[in-house]
Amino acid sequence: MIPSLQKQGNKQLNALRKDIEELFWEGVRSATPEYLSPEFWNNHPDLCEVFKNPLKKNYVFALGKAAYSMALSFQKFFPVEAGFILTKYDHLPKEIQRKGQMDVWKCREAAHPIPDKNSELFAREVLDEILQLDEDHQLIVLLSGGGSSLFEIPEKGYLLKDLIELNENLLKKGLSIQEINSERKKYSAVKAGKLLNKLKAQLKVYTFAISDVLGDDPNVIASGPSYPGSEYYVMGNLTSSLRAMEKKAKSIGYEVNTISDSWDFSSEITAKKFVDELLDGDTNPKKQAILLGGELVCPVDGTGLGGRNQETALRVAILTEGYHTDREWLFLSCGTDGTDGPTDAAGGIVGPGITQKMKEKGWDPKKELLNSNSYPILKDMEALLFTGATGTNVNDLLILLLAERNS
Incomplete structure (x- = not known):
């Protein structure tokens, strides 16, 4: 027996x-851009018309752990004149990692959950590009979890090493992401909508997020680099x-x-x-x-x-x-x-x-x-x-x- x-x-x-x-x-699978995008765009025909407008050039900034897949998914539906993907180490295919380029996309990787020198280096690189955008363009920000550490420029009076130490201490305390990101914003020049403050006033900005934040608070997702101030949409979350x-x-x-x-x-x-x-x-x-x-x-x-x-x-x-x-x-x-x-x-x-x-x-x-x-x-x-x-x-x-x- x-x-x-x-x-x-x-x-x-x-x-x-x-x-x-x-x-x-x-x-x-049900939270991937490939799964979420068809239904989302089918339910937002007005946005589809905006991004298919031949008089506007789409520049896409994809930030976070899902940046690569979100970027590819967006490009399946709409033309992209130029784009920038900033994601976590080893989240890009090896060949693209090596080249740093994929078609119209610049592809970069940085550290998570603690920012590193590449977080600041590539944040400044993409910022230089989007500062050049004008009324002939529209900026599409594709956000996913992890963006807080991947995209970072210290506020005046602070250095990157200060932010690294801050992040290390916050993570060890076992705080909620809301508490952590609230502190991160104080020392960052690009979080809490500060990114938008640097752009030309006539540039239209749209943000689409896959939420890793309970309640989908746009102030918290990736520490809100483009919120408030952009048209903001959550494409997928934990509930779905x-x-x-x-x-x-x-x-x-x-x-x-x-x-x-x-x-x-x-x-x-x-x-x-x-x-x-x-x-x-x-x-x-x-x-x-x-x-x-x-x-x-x-x-x-x-x-x-x-x-x-x-x-x-x-x-x-x-x-x-x-x-x-x-x-x-x-x-x-x-x-x-x-x-x-x-x-x-x-x-x-x-x-x-x-x-x-x-x-x-x-x-x-x-x-x-x-x-x-x-x-x-x-x-x-x-x-x-x-x-x-x-x-x-x-x-x-x-x-x-x-x-x-x-x-």
């Missing part, structure tokens, strides 16, 4: 792993991703419970919430999918390597140590941009018995947690999800799946 039960368990776990990754990718995931989960037989699409609590509180959901869900014998979307908060207490999603996964693993059930379950916490914190992982996936395996390999999970060192331990357990740059960014997606209980 034991071997057959073990085999059944592995089969269930493999099925859950397949399903949980499919659901995550459905959330990512969760709706797509719900539909997908139901189509493959899961009962679905979406906890929130605007979760902004700590990794500690989040892990406890999902463990409670696991305990409650275990009373229902049917297949279940518990979904959550938001931006987790995670103070850095040690010198280790990890991210807010990986830490949440490690916390769930620790909290479920010693918990036994006659069905399989899996928990995933991942960033939709494909990078969790300063790592190359999107997030973590954990299931039953993983802490025992950690200890068998010489790890002390609680010790690693105290050192903010979730990445190495989860990597050793093959409990990380690696996606590479996804081409979008709408915060974090968390999924708990429970397999059907066998009678």
Whole structure:
């Protein structure tokens, strides 16, 4: 009996792993410019006429982790006279990275989440270009998460090193993105609409954003370089991703419970919430999918390597140590941009018995947690999800799946 039960368990776990990754990718796909653009432009025919106007030249500035895919998507619908893509390192194809040019586009990469010298160098380069635009042009700004650190010019009286130190300190405190960007604006010459103040008054500016900010506040997305002052539109956000995931989960037989699409609590509180959901869900014998979307908060207490999603996964693993059930379950916490914190992982996936395996390999999970060192331990357990740059960014997606209980 034991071997057959073990085999059944592995089969269930493999099925859950397949399903949980499919659901995550459905959330990512539904937030990509390729998915969002056709419906958006179909619903805005007036804007289509504006950007197809032969008397105006379209200059496009694409900024953020989704800048490359947003730029290509815009160009599929409208003519682009010239454009500038500024995105995170390794978010451009290798050949374009090397050339720094793609057709009419200048393509640049800088650092995230802490600005570096390229953040300022390329900010000044694109600023020089858009300062030349006049009434014959229209400026289209394509914004996505990550723009705050990628595009930076210090305010008078400050140096880049001051802003680097500021960002490092803010990120370690585990503050919300609203709190972080509020501080960033004070020391920046291009955030909070200051970019627009430098442009010629007769230049018309349009901004289109894929939001990584809960509530889609344009003051916060990429720290609002073109807000207020431009016509501003949000093309996609976390809510639309969760709706797509719900539909997908139901189509493959899961009962679905979406906890929130605007979760902004700590990794500690989040892990406890999902463990409670696991305990409650275990009373229902049917297949279940518990979904959550938001931006987790995670103070850095040690010198280790990890991210807010990986830490949440490690916390769930620790909290479920010693918990036994006659069905399989899996928990995933991942960033939709494909990078969790300063790592190359999107997030973590954990299931039953993983802490025992950690200890068998010489790890002390609680010790690693105290050192903010979730990445190495989860990597050793093959409990990380690696996606590479996804081409979008709408915060974090968390999924708990429970397999059907066998009678």
